[in-house]
Amino acid sequence: MDLSVIIPLLNEEESLPELSAWIERVVTENNLSYEVIFIDDGSTDNSWNVIENISKNNTHFKGIKFQRNYGKSAALNEGFKAAKGDIVFTMDADLQDSPDEIPSLRKMIVEDGFDIVSGWKKKRYDNTLTKNIPSKIFNAAARFSSGIKLHDFNCGLKVYRKKVVKSIEVFGEMHRYIPVIAKAAGFNKIGEKIVEHRARKYGITKFGWDRFVNGFLDLFTIRFINRFGKRPMHFFGFWGTLFFLIGLVSIIYLIVAKFIDSDFTLTNKPAFYIALTAILGGLQLFLSGFVAELVTRNAAERNEYLVEEKIGL
Secondary structure, eight states: OOEEEEEEESSOTTTHHHHHHHHHHHHHHTTOOEEEEEEEOSOSSSHHHHHHHHHHHOTTEEEEEOSSOOOHHHHHHHHHHHOOSSEEEEOOSSSOBOGGGHHHHHHHHHTTOOSEEEEEOOSOOSOIIIIIHHHHHHHHHHHHHHOOOOSOTTOSOEEEEHHHHTTOOOOTTGGGGHHHHHHHTTOOOEEEEEOOBOOOOSSOOSOOTHHHHHHHHHHHHHHHHHHHTTOTHHHHHHHHHHHHHHHHHHHHHHHHHHHHOTTOOGGGOHHHHHHHHHHHHHHHHHHHHHHHHHHHHTSTTTTOOOOOOOSOO
């Protein structure tokens, strides 16, 4: 199969018939074998019935329905598991992403050798104050932290080599950082293409201001997991030892000062309590590192590593 198109959605019953017809036209014109997987993330409208009708008329269209709303990351992860195409596309269901981009994005994977190509909605039709400015700040922070030079990490229109989506797991709200997750897994050929952004035709946006706050928190989380996920003691042990030594040296200094000057009151000095706090904090961090190591060592995936090729096995 040439390609799989994964479309997470929430209450998009009006846009689905138009979107499915658009995708069918594009892939047919380009002679591509395909499947389209709709992931209904707990819609409360008639979206699932629309998907069922689309699937009856065209068996290339498939659907997965969640019992309740789990979020876009969960929807994409399920779609990645089900995808069978050599090339995997993701796009939103609100008609703001254009299926006409499929051939050119696919070419960048097949002919130019990219592992991932992310869309860049350079010209947007969103409110500048509430979306564009926060988005620019968010993307700048993500670029600085990850080293991946993308302008629009949160663009739903992306294309992947099949091996990429089968090698990663998307959880929480980490869908914004799939390129970061993929890079940590060893897929370094990440490209970008300017894509068309269309004004919303039906319904309302499903995202609010909280996504930017959550986005920054998720960025810290994913950077920590990628760097210390299999060796947490390297983080907790380092900082625990550092704080413990600072506190210990401070306490020794204060005790020596007490012996030299008998009038020196130890417990009246703020430095005494700061040093005591540093020692206790350092011990707690160090013990946290031990606990984290025990959890890691007993995790089922503790020795799971991505193998690119094998010979003679």
